[in-house]
Amino acid sequence: MQKETYPDTNDAVESRYDDYLMPIWKSLDVPVKRSSGCTLEDFEGNEYLDCFSGISVTNAGHGNEAVVEAAKDQLDEFVHGCSYVHPNEPVAAFAERLAEVTPGDLQKTFFCNSGTEAVEGAIKLARKHTGSTEVVALEMGFHGRTLGSLALTGNTAYKDGMAPTINDVSHFAAPYGYRCPRCDGDECGAACANDLEHVIKSHTADDLAAVVVEPVMGEGGIVVPSNEWFQRVKEIAHDHGALLVVDEVQTGYGRTGSLWASDHFEVTPDILTQAKGIANGLPLGAFTASADVADSFGSGDHLSTFGGNPVACAAALANVDELQDGIVDDAAEQGAWLGDRLADLEDEYDVVGDTRGLGLMYGVELVDPDEDGPMGVAAAPDADLAKHVSQRLRDEGVVIGVGGFYKNVMRFQPPLTITREQLERAVDELAAAIDAETD
Structure with a gap:
């Protein structure tokens, strides 16, 4: 034919x-x-x-040019060896660099292929570390389109005809000051963040593994919280034994004028999810946690055949150099x-x-x-x-x-x-x- x-x-x-x-x-x-x-x-x-x-x-x-050349150079060496079977330099080097540039004591990274996978992996890690199962996310938030991440997404438009598989998910009010009935056009502050406390008490069994937020809500309409709102959310999460998962898939890698949007709010995540800008167009995702949290995963608890592809990691390392220059x-x-x-x-x-x-x-x-x-x-x-x-x-x-x-x-x-x-x-x-x- x-x-x-x-x-x-x-x-x-x-x-x-x-x-x-x-x-x-x-x-x-x-x-x-x-x-x-x-x-x-x-x-x-x-x-x-x-x-x-x-x-x-x-x-x-x-x-x-620098990102493209780094990818080409790695293509000449090898393309795939499954990074979780065969240790290699591009993956090790980029993971070490992330430990240097991510906020606070975040140190160990799991590499995957996309932001959605990063969010799903972060929830698994939070559940393993805390021994709890429930998750609270933001109304209007967006965390991906696979069934697990879709459960966290606070918008029915993305869920029509789908049935998310994570059942233990609740949502609290977004810090959308322009349309907030509590704040009437003013910046949402700590009082608005207390809606998280209300949702935990009224919609959960208080068996909380994670609170998941975007530091700036992208799909939700570029909604920017206040420092006090963000800091109060972390405080409430920790009061209930939960980890704060900050979804920087869209905001990371310089998008907000700082390498991480979290830096603007003086909040260190317990788990930081990344993708999109990570390798300037090559498919790569990641989530990074402190050693204490990360080591809750045992060998084989989580795996990705293509996650941490050495070509993408080589490009990502060059990308961070470019962004910081x-x-x-x-x-x-x-x-x-x-x-x-x-x-x-x-x-x-x-x-x-x-x-x-x-x-x-x-x-x-x-x-x-x-x-x-x-x-x-x-x-x-x-x-x-x-x-x-x-x-x-x-x-x-x-x-x-x-x-x-x-x-x-x-x-x-x-x-x-x-x-x-x-x-x-x-x-x-x-x-x-x-x-x-x-x-």
Whole structure:
């Protein structure tokens, strides 16, 4: 049988996706032939400014030379030996580096393939260490799409038609100050964190293994807690004998202007989960704990055939070097400018209800100012406006994500190597798109 050939076009690639891949999320809908820095190029030569970096993955920039070279060098040595059967240098070196750069006394790492796997492994470790089974996570939170991590995810939109296998999961209120009925637009503090205490007492048997939180909620709409909220959550978790699992899958590796978002809040996790930006696009996930917690696993308690692939670990080690060589510091500086510029949009447009974020992880919440929001708090979310603004931006060559619990938040999460000129273009195009869609 002669192999079918296809023209090198956007339509041809998308047609094959429709014919041969199971349905997936394609909301940005930009076929990619190549990428470099902060730029994507499709099969017809159109270029796009990437302000989403593959859902916060290519933090060091598309095609970062040092990361690519490290992966190529390791490919020439060997690709796979199963890191949990044959010890090798890239895995050992990267694990040692993580012990140096992660917060507090976190020391030992388990490598897997994705953020979802990292979260699932962290829950297993917390259960093994504490001898307890129950888990509490955040409403509106997102931790993955496999059945275990999906149970932690506090959004029915991801669960429709699925039946999570972890039954001992409860959820407490997110620190979503803009829409918090307790705080009425103010920053959520320790009093809001006490909802965790309420949920433990009313929805659990107080047999708590872990409390799982994102330090900045990504899929939830770039929701940033206060220091006192975060610190109070850890205090409550420990009061009930539970570990605090901080999910840095989306926030880690410089995304918030610090290597770890936890650093902003002066909170050291008991277990830290990582993925996305870890290897700048190569598949890798990890969870890291103190030696005391990590050694609760016995030999064979947890395993991953491809976890800790030496090529991905070599790339990840180069990636951390790149990030710490000025990229994270630049992200903090650029993020300060971006926060101020987006706040100007909030003042300028009634349909911009709120802007918030850290580093180069910012959300712009679009609303209908003439309608009240859920529970009468703030203006109604406007998912249709966000969808149309995103499409208009794409037509103008700018890719910005859309997310949030109500699907109404424009998500700025560009490669951390983005220039001021590129950021200015992105914000200007966003303002133009809002103008055009609300005129």
